[in-house]
Amino acid sequence: MVAGQGTTPTPAPVLPPRSEVGAVGWARANLFSSWYNSLLTVIASAAVVLGLWFGLNWVVLDAEWGVIETIGGRFIIGGYNTDQACPGNDCFWRPQAALLMTTALLGMLWVVAGGVVGRIAMAVAAAAALCAFLPYSMERMGLDVRLLLLANLPALGVGWALARYTPVGKPRWVLVTGVSVFLLTVVLLRGIPGVWGLQPVPTLYWGGLTLNLLLAVAGIALSLPLGIALALGRRSDLPIVKLLCVAFIEIFRGVPLITLLFASQHLVPLAFPEAFPRNSLFSAGVVITLFSAAYMAENIRGGLQSLHPGQAEAARALGLAGWQTTLLISLPQAIRNVIPTIVGQFISLFKDTSLVYIIGMVDMVEIGRTFILGNPEYRISTKEVFIFIALVFWAFTYGMSYASRRLEQRLGVGTR
Amino acid sequence: MATTPRALTYRGIPVWRHALIIRWVVQIVSALVAVTLVVWFFANIVGAIQERDIPAGFGFLSREYQTPIGEHFIPYESSDTFLYALLVAAINTVVVAILGVILATMLGVLIGVARLSGSWILSRLMLVYIEFFRNVPLLVQLLFWFFIVLTLPPVREGYVFFDRIYVNNAGISMPGPVGSSLASASAWLALAAVSVGLGVLVHRVLTWREDRTGRASYPLAAGITVAVACGAAAWLIVGSVVGEAPLVISSPEPYGRFGRIGGGFTIRAGLLILLIGLVIYTSAFVAEIVRAGIQSVGRGQTEASRALGLSGIDTLRHVTFPQALRVIIPPMISQYLNLTKNSSLGGAVGYTDLTNVAITMTQTAPAVSIFLLIMLAYLAMSLTWSLIGNLYNRHIRIVGG
Amino acid sequence: MNGLMKLVIAATLFLAPMLLIACSRETPEQTSDPAAAEGSRLDAVKARGNVVCASNNGIPGFGFIDENGNHVGFDVDLCRAVAAAVLGDADAIEIVPISATEMGATVQSGDVDLLVRTVTRSSSRDAKWGNFAYTMYYDGQGFLVRKDMNVPSVLDLEGAAVCVTQGTTTELNLQDFSNQYDLGIQAVTFEKTDSAVEAYRNGQCDAFTTDHSGLYAYRSSLPIPDDHIVLPETISEEPLAPAVPHGDEQWYDIVNIVMSMLVYAEAYGISSDNVPTAVTGNSKVDRLFGLEGSFGQETLGISRTAAQDVIRSVGNYAEIYHRSLGDDGIGLPRGDNTRNALWSAAPCSDCPKGGQIYASPLR
Structure with missing residues (x-):
């Protein structure tokens, strides 16, 4: 638009031709703007139509979804509530209680972060509550289970109200609550010897999606402090410190996780004294944390590098000491800048937790695979099982990356 | 009461605030902590090794491995040593990594460009592809493809195209070059490599001259001609000295009671599944990188180029892409590194990659030593990728920018 | 390039100690076992209240998970038999499913009480891993x-x-x-x-x-x-046998004798539904079930009537075989003259004789 002089009379508005507006105009601009775009549109449309036709046909008519129903809750908690893991099968409420706490935490986050987090919190609570109405017989899914699932809706409300109307709603307290919920979840799942109703369940039987989520959350949370330390070390001008940090980071980033996991099975029991737990979960936790810390360090280093040097200089000019500058000025900004990256790392760590099958842990993928291969009558439904698992993973990872993108917009990363 | 003024003599910085001393103390303390941790870990390991009588050492490397390796690209017998078997396995990983990187880049660039296509529906379709395949764990995808490839017909009922190409659930077999004898084949391959080197040299010299004098001398054509001519000459020389062609085309053919396919060049099911999985997974990431790279190029660049009369394809090729490359290359290198590391999932679909063979080896050899070796191998691969990335970055650096 | 060099040096520094470890022991030598010093495994098991068995969850017949999610199978039953003998409760077991590649390290570490995972016994495994009890199944x-x-x-x-x-x-x-x-x-x-x-x-x-x-x-x-x-x-040749960690002979003896009990009970026609609780008059049967005399229960540290618990809750060898491997299981034939039939020198016409499953006399 040419900046017009004030004297020029404004011409009467000329409406664009009909072919440029509305549905036709949109189609012309976005589908048939040139001959090759038209060709591509036709080919792509044909692909979509064919894909949908055969896909829906298969989903509705040919696929045997019964296998998903048969595996059912095992996808979520693995062998946790079997006779061997929990004699009497009355441990089901423990993962459920953990879920309730998580929903309440999401409710609190809703207040703190708002927007997309609220929608995700509602979706999680609604999905859990909907599970209460699954058409299982009452013997397979008792009233107690259904009620606990339904309780997720009030739990969300409680969390929301707590954060909204009490001082717990400060981000600091939400963080503290989050850490407590995680620790409580672990204690609840593990059990306490001698306490009625909390009989210990060996980590061997922890499985399914719970295991994937637990490992990913623990990996990210524990790797954050380690990653910060490594990032600072790598940026420091102290040669020995820098060398050590670079070595750690590059070794853990250069070797595949599956190799590290398998090595851990041989090395972790040797490297830790007998007092430490000797189980695959512990080995997996250690390796996933170290692996994640190496990536975390690089992300945080990126965040630190993106800061304008003026920030640190201003802090120094105000008389802050070196460590004060780092802790109070640089790190908070750096971490805020890399939150989307950390979410991305969490997503890829979550996907990577499926590799724990190599050390005999039964995560969600392994549950599906062992079920198919151990129950030959369901071999025909292999595709269904893997598509279901893929969709569950996809729902989680896509949800998280969507939330992170919205969060990025809200935080205004890169715009300040 | 009069207060005595404090003497204003300068006593120097107190020891505990002296920057140099703090630096060294911090360094020494952190080094000590790190060393203590490492020593503690390794002392525990050594102690446990001695206590539990776990074998260690590298003596096993010269022993016979005595175990089959499903896929191998260099000749392998079960009587070969552990060291050689590790080499075979490392080559398996390298082959998958190279093939995967090439294919994933091609597919990824295609999808990334299509994602920005003027056709809304194509762009959406690609968005679905990207968002689906990069958000589902690679292991799930590999297992899915594993079961899909198994649904192909078995070898005796497999598809045969042109009487030469066999497709079945054991893999794809096609005609391929085979050395008629090790000596002649390797002699010719060495000479061919020299010929290619000569061709490159000619190309560079002519390019340099063209840049200096501005006279067209067709460097690419000349280079290729030189390389082909020298290669052909080498072929004739080697052929006449040995008395047979260095390489012959071998066609796959069924043999024996079970109708297995022998001869030619075979991509076995394990490699096929791993490649499909890795390429589709990685291409989704590559596509996103390419899209971001292209979008990072200012709109004005494209508009200027269109104003100069360049077509859409030419704009992409000569204006957008070269500039986008600077943004694309660093994340791309890290994707290549990821692909290399992800190839360690080969074991899940029946491909004998480095990790897979190493895991098998721990049955009959000291685990600690084997992990050390394969860690070094993976580190070497990742260093190679970083090196390539660094070199390329230097190559495309904006001169005088 | 400078950074790269640094990286190489750093990696070398980091890996050097590992290299030392890897080279530190070329020839293994015999060392004392930690378990022996800490007290007997039997006491540990009793204090813990369960027997930890490394087994499998994916081999039909031997060790797998049934549709209710429970560990069942031939190997699992052997584990249950040991638990019944030692603790009087066949269900006091914990099954640790392990892969074939982990067997050696698992039993060497002494973290489990028993390895029952279709393990082939062999001289080098006997020397390196642990002690192998009687062969319970002859495979190939x-x-x-x-x-x-x-x-x-x-x-x-x-x-x-x-x-x-x-x-x-x-x-x-x-x-x-x-x-x-x-x-x-x-x-x-x-x-x-x-x-x-x-x-x-x-x-x-x-x-x-x-x-x-x-x-x-x-x-x-x-x-x-x-x-x-x-x-x-x-x-x-694949003779499958349970293995126990080195260094505790009492525990090894217990496992061996429990295996004998199963075979013995079959040889004398005692199954889970006719376990004698009073003196039968057959001195061999009475001795087995702790009704008269002793076969060494006191020395082993198990109850006099351990065999009653074992056979009542797990059954004799034939029952275990039938349940998991035989017609009720995966359909492995066990004819009179196959290797997995009983060997017996008893002077009766209908006793099976041709096999290799055999228990040393309990007396």
Whole structure:
């Protein structure tokens, strides 16, 4: 638009031709703007139509979804509530209680972060509550289970109200609550010897999606402090410190996780004294944390590098000491800048937790695979099982990356 | 009461605030902590090794491995040593990594460009592809493809195209070059490599001259001609000295009671599944990188180029892409590194990659030593990728920018 | 380039200690066992209240998870028998499913009380891993092929592609066999046995090889088992036996004698539904069940009537076999003259005699 002089009379508005507006105009601009775009549109449309036709046909008519129903809750908690893991099968409420706490935490986050987090919190609570109405017989899914699932809706409300109307709603307290919920979840799942109703369940039987989520959350949370330390070390001008940090980071980033996991099975029991737990979960936790810390360090280093040097200089000019500058000025900004990256790392760590099958842990993928291969009558439904698992993973990872993108917009990363 | 003024003599910085001393103390303390941790870990390991009588050492490397390796690209017998078997396995990983990187880049660039296509529906379709395949764990995808490839017909009922190409659930077999004898084949391959080197040299010299004098001398054509001519000459020389062609085309053919396919060049099911999985997974990431790279190029660049009369394809090729490359290359290198590391999932679909063979080896050899070796191998691969990335970055650096 | 050099140096520094470790011991030497010093394993088991057995959750017949999610199978029953003898409760067990590659390290570490995971006993494993109790099942590696391929013998497998699980002696035996008879067998290896079977079922391989017991088990899991046959010959000897960690002879003796009890009970016709609680008059039976005399229960540290608990809750050898491996399980034949029948010198006409399953006298 040419900046017009004030004297020029404004011409009467000329409406664009009909072919440029509305549905036709949109189609012309976005589908048939040139001959090759038209060709591509036709080919792509044909692909979509064919894909949908055969896909829906298969989903509705040919696929045997019964296998998903048969595996059912095992996808979520693995062998946790079997006779061997929990004699009497009355441990089901423990993962459920953990879920309730998580929903309440999401409710609190809703207040703190708002927007997309609220929608995700509602979706999680609604999905859990909907599970209460699954058409299982009452013997397979008792009233107690259904009620606990339904309780997720009030739990969300409680969390929301707590954060909204009490001082717990400060981000600091939400963080503290989050850490407590995680620790409580672990204690609840593990059990306490001698306490009625909390009989210990060996980590061997922890499985399914719970295991994937637990490992990913623990990996990210524990790797954050380690990653910060490594990032600072790598940026420091102290040669020995820098060398050590670079070595750690590059070794853990250069070797595949599956190799590290398998090595851990041989090395972790040797490297830790007998007092430490000797189980695959512990080995997996250690390796996933170290692996994640190496990536975390690089992300945080990126965040630190993106800061304008003026920030640190201003802090120094105000008389802050070196460590004060780092802790109070640089790190908070750096971490805020890399939150989307950390979410991305969490997503890829979550996907990577499926590799724990190599050390005999039964995560969600392994549950599906062992079920198919151990129950030959369901071999025909292999595709269904893997598509279901893929969709569950996809729902989680896509949800998280969507939330992170919205969060990025809200935080205004890169715009300040 | 009069207060005595404090003497204003300068006593120097107190020891505990002296920057140099703090630096060294911090360094020494952190080094000590790190060393203590490492020593503690390794002392525990050594102690446990001695206590539990776990074998260690590298003596096993010269022993016979005595175990089959499903896929191998260099000749392998079960009587070969552990060291050689590790080499075979490392080559398996390298082959998958190279093939995967090439294919994933091609597919990824295609999808990334299509994602920005003027056709809304194509762009959406690609968005679905990207968002689906990069958000589902690679292991799930590999297992899915594993079961899909198994649904192909078995070898005796497999598809045969042109009487030469066999497709079945054991893999794809096609005609391929085979050395008629090790000596002649390797002699010719060495000479061919020299010929290619000569061709490159000619190309560079002519390019340099063209840049200096501005006279067209067709460097690419000349280079290729030189390389082909020298290669052909080498072929004739080697052929006449040995008395047979260095390489012959071998066609796959069924043999024996079970109708297995022998001869030619075979991509076995394990490699096929791993490649499909890795390429589709990685291409989704590559596509996103390419899209971001292209979008990072200012709109004005494209508009200027269109104003100069360049077509859409030419704009992409000569204006957008070269500039986008600077943004694309660093994340791309890290994707290549990821692909290399992800190839360690080969074991899940029946491909004998480095990790897979190493895991098998721990049955009959000291685990600690084997992990050390394969860690070094993976580190070497990742260093190679970083090196390539660094070199390329230097190559495309904006001169005088 | 400077950064790269630094990285190389750093990596070397980091890896150097590992290198030292790896080189530190070329020849293993005998060392004292930690368990022995800390008190007997029997006391530890009693204090803990359960027997920890390393087993499997994916081998039909031997160790697998039934539709209720419980560990069952031949191996699991052997573990239950030990728990019944020591603690009086066959359910006081914890099953640690491990893969074939972990067997050695697991039993060496002493973290488990018993390894019952279709383990083949061999001299080097006996020396390195732990002590092997009586052989409870005689197995051997064989081949499963499609009936319509008309393969009469293993020697007709020339040029076949054979699916095999990696990380086991199976792979090694297959290679040896192929080399010995110059058969040019093409091994297609898989990380998991399940995947190997799946590949065989879909015709990616012409044959599937593992131990005979496994072949019958997997055959029964195929859609039409009768389309497949197990070739009669075996190419290896695989005596399967439970193993215990080195260093505690009392525990080793207990496991051995519990295995004997199972066989003994079968030989004397005692099954879970006719366990004697009062003196029967047959002195051998009475001694076994702690009704008269002793076979050494006091020295072993188990209750006098341990055998009653074992047989009542787990059954005798025949019952265990029948339940998991026989007709109620995976359909492994146990004819009178197969190796897994009882061997007996008893002067009766209907006693089985031809097998190799045998218990040393309890007295």
